Amino acid sequence: MKSIYLFPNKLKIPALVVFIISFILILLQATHTFDIEINTKVFAIANDYILEGENLDKYSVIITDNIYNEILDITFFLSGVILAFSKEKTEDEMIGLIRYKSLTYSTDFTFSMLILSEIFIYGASFIPVIMFFFYGFILFLNIFYYTKLFIYKKQFSYENED
Amino acid sequence: MKTKIKVFRAIHNITQAELAEKLGVTRQTINAIEAGKYAPSVELALRMSKMFNVTVNEIFQLDDE
Numbered sequence: 001m002k003s004i005y006l007f008p009n010k011l012k013i014p015a016l017v018v019f020i021i022s023f024i025l026i027l028l029q030a031t032h033t034f035d036i037e038i039n040t041k042v043f044a045i046a047n048d049y050i051l052e053g054e055n056l057d058k059y060s061v062i063i064t065d066n067i068y069n070e071i072l073d074i075t076f077f078l079s080g081v082i083l084a085f086s087k088e089k090t091e092d093e094m095i096g097l098i099r100y101k102s103l104t105y106s107t108d109f110t111f112s113m114l115i116l117s118e119i120f121i122y123g124a125s126f127i128p129v130i131m132f133f134f135y136g137f138i139l140f141l142n143i144f145y146y147t148k149l150f151i152y153k154k155q156f157s158y159e160n161e162d
Numbered sequence: 163m164k165t166k167i168k169v170f171r172a173i174h175n176i177t178q179a180e181l182a183e184k185l186g187v188t189r190q191t192i193n194a195i196e197a198g199k200y201a202p203s204v205e206l207a208l209r210m211s212k213m214f215n216v217t218v219n220e221i222f223q224l225d226d227e
Contacts, residue, residue: 092187093203094194156190156197 003096007086015086019079019142026072026135038068080138084145098152102145109144110137164223167196170214185209 007015028034042065047058084102088095110133117129171181178196182189185206194200202210211218 088188090182090186090188092191093206094188094191094200097200152194153190156193156199158193 006091007082009087009089009091011082012086015079015082018075019083022072022076022079023139026076029069029072036068037066038071039064039066042067076135077138080142084138084141088149094152095149098148099145102141102148105144106137106141109140163198163201164225165195165198166221166223167192167210170216170221174214181213184213 025034041062044061044063044065045059047061047063084099113136114129114133117126117133121129167181171178176184178192179189182192185192187206191200191202195202207218207222211221214221
């Protein structure tokens with residue numbers, strides 16, 4: 001039976017390293033502890049200055065922007081996806097089920113929290129909440145997956161003697 | 163679901179690790195199936211029945227059977 005495409009196992013460790021580094025750098029940037037300026041010209045399909053007070057909407061333009069956070073986000077999401085969707089050394093249907101369950105739990109958890117935020121958080125405070133769930137989904141997916149995988153390996157490590 | 167994998171393993175004198183290797187799954191998966199914590203796919207059950215040279219029904223039974 002043909003299974004879904006998964007990234008090769010050899011990408012798991014590099015993805016984990018990149019994921020942890022990018023996550024730490026995102027935290028440092030969010031807390032204004034560490035930031036780098038990489039200003040360069042980029043093509044923008046949409047460039048909206050509303051949040052900065054200038055009500056200038058521009059479409060399909062070349063702009064100068066600090067692309068540090070874009071690089072961080074891309075590496076975070078890419079490494080997170082590769083980490084969650086790369087093959088185990090022995091990939092079987094039980095591990096596939098664990099991955100599917102983690103994806104379900106992560107979706108349920110993220111959207112439950114988002115619904116609660118919709119009800120209880122209003123105004124500008126909602127922006128950081130959206131940003132949290134933006135990163136949270138891929139983070140929860142990996143936490144759920146590796147926790148369940150650890151429990152599964154631990155639980156069924158020894159042959160049952162009954 | 164009840165399973166007799168352990169019995170057939172004993173008949174064929176193979177360990178969980180050896181069975182897992184022959185079926186291309188992890189040993190933990192074989193252990194989970196034996197413990198009744200996981201119901202294998204039709205494909206895995208058929209491969210197992212082919213290996214033990216018995217029918218799927220002889221290896222797996224429903225709880226009320």
